[in-house]
Amino acid sequence: MKKVLILNGPNLNLLGKREPGVYGRDSYEAVCGRIAARARELGMEPSFFQSNSEGALIDALHQAMDVYDGVVLNAGAYTHYSYAIRDAIAAIRLPVIEVHLSNIHAREEFRHTSVLAPVCRGQISGFGPVSYLLALQALAEEV
Numbered sequence: 001m002k003k004v005l006i007l008n009g010p011n012l013n014l015l016g017k018r019e020p021g022v023y024g025r026d027s028y029e030a031v032c033g034r035i036a037a038r039a040r041e042l043g044m045e046p047s048f049f050q051s052n053s054e055g056a057l058i059d060a061l062h063q064a065m066d067v068y069d070g071v072v073l074n075a076g077a078y079t080h081y082s083y084a085i086r087d088a089i090a091a092i093r094l095p096v097i098e099v100h101l102s103n104i105h106a107r108e109e110f111r112h113t114s115v116l117a118p119v120c121r122g123q124i125s126g127f128g129p130v131s132y133l134l135a136l137q138a139l140a141e142e143v
């Protein structure tokens with residue numbers, strides 16, 4: 001069974017409470033529940049980790065290397081400027097799919113840039129929680 005890590009970055013623990021007009025009304029736990037159900041349908045074993053700190057996300061990526069077949073990553077605002085997370089993705093040689101709930105290209109200009117995108121397998125942005133489900137499907141085909 002393919003193992004997939006669902007990695008969420010800063011402020012995503014506040015889903016449902018945080019700017020619901022942008023990020024939706026579903027809680028982090030509810031979104032994880034949907035992701036887990038879809039992963040099982042696809043024959044994958046999901047694990048979840050969320051952190052508000054850059055170093056913890058980098059550690060999680062390093063540890064993923066020998067354990068998981070792929071990673072679904074919503075790095076939150078780190079997406080736009082963390083060269084350290086970018087280097088970690090490049091280092092681990094696992095397919096990493098970048099996801100965003102909102103369409104980052106339709107928002108403020110600083111969100112239009114993803115420094116992670118060039119080292120990710122692909123980017124899915126703008127479909128709310130469905131972004132994660134589409135990423136799982138992509139990984140299921142990939143790995």
Ligand code: DQA
Pocket residue numbers: 010011012074075076077078079099100101102103104111
């Ligand atoms: C986000 C988009 C980022 O710009 C923002 O900083 C987030 C969430 C999204 O899922 O839409 O925290 O990654």
